[in-house]
Amino acid sequence: MPPKRENFSRKRAAILAALRETKTHPTAEWIFRQLKPQYPDLSLGTVYRNLNRFRENGLVLSVGVVDGYERFDGNTAPHAHLICKNCGAVLDLPAQVPELKGLRQASQGIGCRIDSASVTLRGLCPCCVKKEETDGAS
Amino acid sequence: MPPKRENFSRKRAAILAALRETKTHPTAEWIFRQLKPQYPDLSLGTVYRNLNRFRENGLVLSVGVVDGYERFDGNTAPHAHLICKNCGAVLDLPAQVPELKGLRQASQGIGCRIDSASVTLRGLCPCCVKKEETDGAS
DNA sequence: CAAACTTTAATAACGATTCCTACTTTACAA
DNA sequence: TTGTAAAGTAGGAATCGTTATTAAAGTTTG
Numbered sequence: 448m449p450p451k452r453e454n455f456s457r458k459r460a461a462i463l464a465a466l467r468e469t470k471t472h473p474t475a476e477w478i479f480r481q482l483k484p485q486y487p488d489l490s491l492g493t494v495y496r497n498l499n500r501f502r503e504n505g506l507v508l509s510v511g512v513v514d515g516y517e518r519f520d521g522n523t524a525p526h527a528h529l530i531c532k533n534c535g536a537v538l539d540l541p542a543q544v545p546e547l548k549g550l551r552q553a554s555q556g557i558g559c560r561i562d563s564a565s566v567t568l569r570g571l572c573p574c575c576v577k578k579e580e581t582d583g584a585s
Numbered sequence: 586m587p588p589k590r591e592n593f594s595r596k597r598a599a600i601l602a603a604l605r606e607t608k609t610h611p612t613a614e615w616i617f618r619q620l621k622p623q624y625p626d627l628s629l630g631t632v633y634r635n636l637n638r639f640r641e642n643g644l645v646l647s648v649g650v651v652d653g654y655e656r657f658d659g660n661t662a663p664h665a666h667l668i669c670k671n672c673g674a675v676l677d678l679p680a681q682v683p684e685l686k687g688l689r690q691a692s693q694g695i696g697c698r699i700d701s702a703s704v705t706l707r708g709l710c711p712c713c714v715k716k717e718e719t720d721g722a723s
Numbered sequence: 724c725a726a727a728c729t730t731t732a733a734t735a736a737c738g739a740t741t742c743c744t745a746c747t748t749t750a751c752a753a
Numbered sequence: 754t755t756g757t758a759a760a761g762t763a764g765g766a767a768t769c770g771t772t773a774t775t776a777a778a779g780t781t782t783g
Binding site for chain 1: 670676678679682683684687688689692695696697699700701702704705706707708709710714715
Binding site for chain 3: 590592593594595612613614629630633634637650653654655
Protein backbone atom coordinates (compact mmCIF):
# COMPACT_ATOMS: atom_id res chain seq x y z
CA MET A 448 0.00 0.00 0.00
CA PRO A 449 1.52 3.26 -1.06
CA PRO A 450 1.55 5.94 1.58
CA LYS A 451 -1.09 8.58 1.22
CA ARG A 452 0.33 11.45 -0.73
CA GLU A 453 -0.84 14.92 -0.01
CA ASN A 454 -1.02 16.47 -3.41
CA PHE A 455 -0.49 20.16 -3.14
CA SER A 456 -1.57 21.53 -6.45
CA ARG A 457 -0.57 24.97 -7.59
CA LYS A 458 -4.03 26.35 -6.99
CA ARG A 459 -4.36 24.82 -3.57
CA ALA A 460 -1.01 26.25 -2.58
CA ALA A 461 -2.02 29.65 -3.92
CA ILE A 462 -5.21 29.66 -1.86
CA LEU A 463 -3.30 28.91 1.30
CA ALA A 464 -0.62 31.45 0.46
CA ALA A 465 -3.18 34.18 -0.20
CA LEU A 466 -4.72 33.55 3.19
CA ARG A 467 -1.35 33.53 4.90
CA GLU A 468 -0.25 36.76 3.31
CA THR A 469 -3.18 38.92 4.32
CA LYS A 470 -4.33 40.18 7.67
CA THR A 471 -7.85 40.95 6.52
CA HIS A 472 -9.49 37.66 7.56
CA PRO A 473 -11.05 37.33 4.14
CA THR A 474 -14.09 35.55 2.80
CA ALA A 475 -13.86 32.73 0.28
CA GLU A 476 -14.98 35.12 -2.40
CA TRP A 477 -12.27 37.65 -1.57
CA ILE A 478 -9.63 34.98 -2.05
CA PHE A 479 -11.30 33.94 -5.27
CA ARG A 480 -11.22 37.48 -6.67
CA GLN A 481 -7.66 37.87 -5.50
CA LEU A 482 -6.42 34.81 -7.38
CA LYS A 483 -8.65 34.98 -10.45
CA PRO A 484 -6.32 37.21 -12.51
CA GLN A 485 -3.40 34.83 -12.02
CA TYR A 486 -5.52 31.66 -12.38
CA PRO A 487 -8.23 32.60 -14.87
CA ASP A 488 -9.92 29.20 -14.73
CA LEU A 489 -10.08 29.05 -10.95
CA SER A 490 -13.54 28.30 -9.62
CA LEU A 491 -15.18 29.49 -6.44
CA GLY A 492 -16.03 25.93 -5.50
CA THR A 493 -12.36 25.06 -5.42
CA VAL A 494 -11.71 27.86 -2.96
CA TYR A 495 -14.49 26.67 -0.68
CA ARG A 496 -13.41 23.04 -0.91
CA ASN A 497 -9.81 23.77 -0.11
CA LEU A 498 -10.61 26.18 2.71
CA ASN A 499 -12.70 23.48 4.35
CA ARG A 500 -9.91 21.00 3.91
CA PHE A 501 -7.41 23.40 5.42
CA ARG A 502 -9.66 23.94 8.39
CA GLU A 503 -10.07 20.22 8.94
CA ASN A 504 -6.31 19.84 8.87
CA GLY A 505 -5.83 22.74 11.25
CA LEU A 506 -3.93 24.79 8.69
CA VAL A 507 -6.33 27.72 8.92
CA LEU A 508 -9.02 28.88 11.33
CA SER A 509 -12.53 30.18 10.92
CA VAL A 510 -13.32 33.42 12.68
CA GLY A 511 -17.01 32.73 12.30
CA VAL A 512 -19.76 34.18 10.16
CA VAL A 513 -19.88 37.96 9.83
CA ASP A 514 -22.77 39.51 7.90
CA GLY A 515 -23.50 36.16 6.30
CA TYR A 516 -19.98 35.45 5.10
CA GLU A 517 -17.62 33.02 6.76
CA ARG A 518 -14.30 34.66 7.60
CA PHE A 519 -11.04 32.74 7.58
CA ASP A 520 -7.76 33.35 9.33
CA GLY A 521 -4.39 32.08 8.15
CA ASN A 522 -2.77 32.85 11.47
CA THR A 523 -3.22 29.77 13.63
CA ALA A 524 -1.43 31.21 16.63
CA PRO A 525 -4.02 31.86 19.34
CA HIS A 526 -5.16 35.45 19.42
CA ALA A 527 -8.32 37.46 19.94
CA HIS A 528 -10.41 39.26 17.33
CA LEU A 529 -12.37 42.45 17.07
CA ILE A 530 -15.34 42.46 14.70
CA CYS A 531 -16.46 45.89 13.57
CA LYS A 532 -20.23 46.20 13.69
CA ASN A 533 -20.16 48.97 11.12
CA CYS A 534 -17.88 47.83 8.30
CA GLY A 535 -17.47 44.15 9.14
CA ALA A 536 -13.69 44.36 9.41
CA VAL A 537 -12.00 41.73 11.54
CA LEU A 538 -8.90 42.90 13.40
CA ASP A 539 -6.32 40.88 15.27
CA LEU A 540 -5.95 42.00 18.84
CA PRO A 541 -2.38 42.07 20.09
CA ALA A 542 -2.88 40.79 23.59
CA GLN A 543 -3.99 37.28 24.35
CA VAL A 544 -6.12 36.32 27.29
CA PRO A 545 -4.14 33.86 29.38
CA GLU A 546 -6.84 33.20 31.94
CA LEU A 547 -8.87 30.95 29.71
CA LYS A 548 -7.00 28.21 31.51
CA GLY A 549 -9.37 28.37 34.43
CA LEU A 550 -12.34 28.12 32.11
CA ARG A 551 -10.84 25.11 30.34
CA GLN A 552 -10.25 23.34 33.61
CA ALA A 553 -13.74 24.12 34.87
CA SER A 554 -15.20 22.74 31.64
CA GLN A 555 -13.23 19.55 31.88
CA GLY A 556 -14.46 19.26 35.45
CA ILE A 557 -18.02 19.01 34.11
CA GLY A 558 -16.97 16.28 31.69
CA CYS A 559 -16.33 18.30 28.55
CA ARG A 560 -13.44 17.88 26.16
CA ILE A 561 -12.00 21.20 25.01
CA ASP A 562 -10.35 21.49 21.62
CA SER A 563 -10.01 25.22 21.17
CA ALA A 564 -11.00 28.54 22.65
CA SER A 565 -11.72 31.87 21.05
CA VAL A 566 -12.22 35.39 22.30
CA THR A 567 -14.15 37.85 20.17
CA LEU A 568 -14.93 41.49 20.86
CA ARG A 569 -17.59 43.44 19.02
CA GLY A 570 -17.62 47.15 18.49
CA LEU A 571 -16.13 49.65 16.08
CA CYS A 572 -12.73 49.58 14.42
CA PRO A 573 -10.59 52.75 14.70
CA CYS A 574 -11.56 53.72 11.17
CA CYS A 575 -15.28 53.66 11.90
CA VAL A 576 -14.84 55.38 15.25
CA LYS A 577 -13.32 58.33 13.42
CA LYS A 578 -16.13 58.37 10.87
CA GLU A 579 -18.70 58.48 13.62
CA GLU A 580 -16.96 61.37 15.32
CA THR A 581 -16.89 63.34 12.08
CA ASP A 582 -20.45 63.14 10.81
CA GLY A 583 -22.45 61.81 13.75
CA ALA A 584 -22.56 65.12 15.68
CA SER A 585 -26.32 64.89 16.28
CA MET B 586 -44.98 64.73 16.85
CA PRO B 587 -46.76 61.82 18.51
CA PRO B 588 -44.51 59.50 20.50
CA LYS B 589 -43.54 56.25 18.85
CA ARG B 590 -45.83 53.47 19.96
CA GLU B 591 -44.23 50.13 20.66
CA ASN B 592 -46.88 47.54 19.98
CA PHE B 593 -46.02 44.40 21.87
CA SER B 594 -48.13 41.71 20.33
CA ARG B 595 -48.93 38.41 22.00
CA LYS B 596 -46.79 36.50 19.54
CA ARG B 597 -43.81 38.74 20.05
CA ALA B 598 -44.05 38.30 23.80
CA ALA B 599 -44.34 34.54 23.37
CA ILE B 600 -41.19 34.40 21.27
CA LEU B 601 -39.23 36.28 23.88
CA ALA B 602 -40.69 34.17 26.70
CA ALA B 603 -39.81 30.91 24.93
CA LEU B 604 -36.23 32.05 24.55
CA ARG B 605 -36.03 33.17 28.16
CA GLU B 606 -37.39 29.91 29.49
CA THR B 607 -34.97 27.54 27.81
CA LYS B 608 -31.28 26.95 28.30
CA THR B 609 -30.79 25.24 24.96
CA HIS B 610 -29.69 28.29 22.93
CA PRO B 611 -32.22 27.45 20.26
CA THR B 612 -32.51 28.21 16.58
CA ALA B 613 -35.32 30.30 15.14
CA GLU B 614 -36.92 27.15 13.83
CA TRP B 615 -36.87 25.48 17.24
CA ILE B 616 -38.77 28.40 18.74
CA PHE B 617 -41.17 28.27 15.82
CA ARG B 618 -41.90 24.59 16.37
CA GLN B 619 -42.23 25.21 20.09
CA LEU B 620 -44.90 27.90 19.69
CA LYS B 621 -46.74 26.55 16.66
CA PRO B 622 -49.20 24.38 18.63
CA GLN B 623 -50.30 27.32 20.76
CA TYR B 624 -50.24 29.84 17.87
CA PRO B 625 -51.26 27.81 14.82
CA ASP B 626 -50.95 30.74 12.44
CA LEU B 627 -47.48 31.75 13.59
CA SER B 628 -45.05 32.16 10.73
CA LEU B 629 -41.34 31.45 10.69
CA GLY B 630 -40.66 34.89 9.27
CA THR B 631 -42.21 36.45 12.34
CA VAL B 632 -39.84 34.53 14.57
CA TYR B 633 -36.84 35.67 12.56
CA ARG B 634 -38.03 39.27 12.43
CA ASN B 635 -38.62 39.49 16.15
CA LEU B 636 -35.40 37.74 17.09
CA ASN B 637 -33.50 40.29 15.04
CA ARG B 638 -35.39 43.10 16.69
CA PHE B 639 -34.68 41.68 20.15
CA ARG B 640 -31.02 41.44 19.31
CA GLU B 641 -30.89 45.02 18.10
CA ASN B 642 -32.53 46.14 21.33
CA GLY B 643 -30.15 44.06 23.41
CA LEU B 644 -32.94 41.86 24.79
CA VAL B 645 -31.30 38.68 23.53
CA LEU B 646 -27.86 37.66 22.31
CA SER B 647 -26.64 35.67 19.36
CA VAL B 648 -24.23 32.86 20.13
CA GLY B 649 -23.22 32.74 16.49
CA VAL B 650 -23.86 30.33 13.66
CA VAL B 651 -23.49 26.62 14.45
CA ASP B 652 -23.85 24.14 11.60
CA GLY B 653 -25.54 26.75 9.47
CA TYR B 654 -28.14 27.80 12.07
CA GLU B 655 -27.93 30.96 14.13
CA ARG B 656 -28.23 30.22 17.83
CA PHE B 657 -29.84 32.66 20.23
CA ASP B 658 -29.47 33.16 23.95
CA GLY B 659 -32.10 34.71 26.20
CA ASN B 660 -29.61 35.13 29.03
CA THR B 661 -27.96 38.49 28.54
CA ALA B 662 -25.72 38.21 31.59
CA PRO B 663 -22.15 37.80 30.39
CA HIS B 664 -21.04 34.19 30.34
CA ALA B 665 -18.98 31.85 28.22
CA HIS B 666 -20.21 29.09 25.90
CA LEU B 667 -19.13 25.64 24.88
CA ILE B 668 -20.12 24.48 21.42
CA CYS B 669 -20.11 20.72 20.91
CA LYS B 670 -18.50 19.78 17.63
CA ASN B 671 -20.37 16.50 17.55
CA CYS B 672 -24.01 17.26 18.35
CA GLY B 673 -24.03 21.05 18.03
CA ALA B 674 -25.23 21.62 21.58
CA VAL B 675 -24.42 24.96 23.17
CA LEU B 676 -23.72 24.89 26.89
CA ASP B 677 -23.39 27.77 29.31
CA LEU B 678 -20.13 27.71 31.16
CA PRO B 679 -20.37 28.66 34.82
CA ALA B 680 -17.20 30.63 35.22
CA GLN B 681 -16.65 33.98 33.60
CA VAL B 682 -13.32 35.26 32.40
CA PRO B 683 -12.51 38.43 34.31
CA GLU B 684 -9.34 39.27 32.45
CA LEU B 685 -11.07 40.46 29.32
CA LYS B 686 -10.69 43.86 30.94
CA GLY B 687 -7.08 44.09 29.83
CA LEU B 688 -8.06 43.19 26.30
CA ARG B 689 -10.78 45.83 26.26
CA GLN B 690 -8.37 48.47 27.45
CA ALA B 691 -5.74 47.46 24.92
CA SER B 692 -8.32 47.66 22.15
CA GLN B 693 -9.44 51.09 23.18
CA GLY B 694 -5.80 52.08 23.20
CA ILE B 695 -5.68 51.36 19.46
CA GLY B 696 -8.76 53.50 18.91
CA CYS B 697 -11.48 50.87 18.95
CA ARG B 698 -14.84 51.14 20.66
CA ILE B 699 -15.84 47.93 22.42
CA ASP B 700 -19.49 47.04 22.86
CA SER B 701 -19.34 43.44 23.96
CA ALA B 702 -17.02 40.51 24.41
CA SER B 703 -17.61 36.81 24.05
CA VAL B 704 -15.67 33.70 24.95
CA THR B 705 -16.42 30.48 23.11
CA LEU B 706 -14.86 27.07 23.60
CA ARG B 707 -15.16 24.26 21.09
CA GLY B 708 -15.00 20.60 21.87
CA LEU B 709 -17.35 17.87 23.05
CA CYS B 710 -20.17 18.13 25.55
CA PRO B 711 -20.21 15.59 28.40
CA CYS B 712 -22.88 13.59 26.58
CA CYS B 713 -20.76 13.16 23.46
CA VAL B 714 -17.61 12.48 25.45
CA LYS B 715 -19.35 9.46 26.97
CA LYS B 716 -20.55 8.26 23.59
CA GLU B 717 -17.06 8.40 22.23
CA GLU B 718 -15.68 6.40 25.13
CA THR B 719 -18.32 3.72 24.63
CA ASP B 720 -18.10 2.90 20.93
CA GLY B 721 -14.93 4.57 19.74
CA ALA B 722 -12.55 2.03 21.26
CA SER B 723 -10.50 1.73 18.09
C1' DC C 724 2.76 5.36 -22.52
C1' DA C 725 -0.92 3.56 -19.52
C1' DA C 726 -3.45 2.61 -15.24
C1' DA C 727 -4.93 4.39 -10.81
C1' DC C 728 -5.75 8.16 -8.26
C1' DT C 729 -6.45 13.10 -7.19
C1' DT C 730 -7.96 17.63 -8.21
C1' DT C 731 -10.66 20.72 -10.62
C1' DA C 732 -14.45 23.71 -13.39
C1' DA C 733 -18.91 24.33 -14.22
C1' DT C 734 -23.21 24.24 -12.84
C1' DA C 735 -27.11 22.48 -10.41
C1' DA C 736 -28.97 21.98 -5.97
C1' DC C 737 -29.59 23.23 -1.26
C1' DG C 738 -31.29 25.68 2.65
C1' DA C 739 -31.33 29.30 6.11
C1' DT C 740 -32.75 33.83 6.09
C1' DT C 741 -34.92 37.95 4.16
C1' DC C 742 -38.21 40.50 1.37
C1' DC C 743 -42.78 41.74 -0.25
C1' DT C 744 -47.77 42.57 -0.27
C1' DA C 745 -52.16 42.25 1.41
C1' DC C 746 -54.39 41.31 5.55
C1' DT C 747 -54.98 41.45 10.76
C1' DT C 748 -54.21 43.14 15.27
C1' DT C 749 -53.27 46.64 18.55
C1' DA C 750 -53.44 51.07 20.96
C1' DC C 751 -55.65 55.08 21.96
C1' DA C 752 -59.28 58.35 21.95
C1' DA C 753 -64.00 59.95 21.31
C1' DT D 754 -67.81 50.04 22.37
C1' DT D 755 -66.17 51.86 17.91
C1' DG D 756 -63.25 54.45 14.57
C1' DT D 757 -58.78 54.53 12.73
C1' DA D 758 -54.11 54.82 11.95
C1' DA D 759 -49.92 52.72 13.08
C1' DA D 760 -47.68 48.41 13.98
C1' DG D 761 -47.55 43.60 13.33
C1' DT D 762 -48.22 39.39 10.74
C1' DA D 763 -48.82 35.25 7.23
C1' DG D 764 -47.55 33.21 3.33
C1' DG D 765 -44.75 32.46 -0.16
C1' DA D 766 -41.38 33.88 -3.40
C1' DA D 767 -36.70 35.56 -3.81
C1' DT D 768 -32.01 35.87 -2.26
C1' DC D 769 -27.50 34.26 -1.88
C1' DG D 770 -23.62 31.95 0.57
C1' DT D 771 -22.31 27.39 0.46
C1' DT D 772 -22.23 22.40 -0.88
C1' DA D 773 -22.83 18.39 -3.98
C1' DT D 774 -22.35 16.41 -8.50
C1' DT D 775 -20.11 15.00 -12.51
C1' DA D 776 -17.27 14.76 -16.19
C1' DA D 777 -12.86 16.26 -17.59
C1' DA D 778 -8.05 17.30 -16.74
C1' DG D 779 -3.91 16.75 -14.16
C1' DT D 780 -0.52 13.82 -11.42
C1' DT D 781 2.07 9.89 -9.89
C1' DT D 782 3.77 5.34 -10.44
C1' DG D 783 5.25 1.35 -13.02
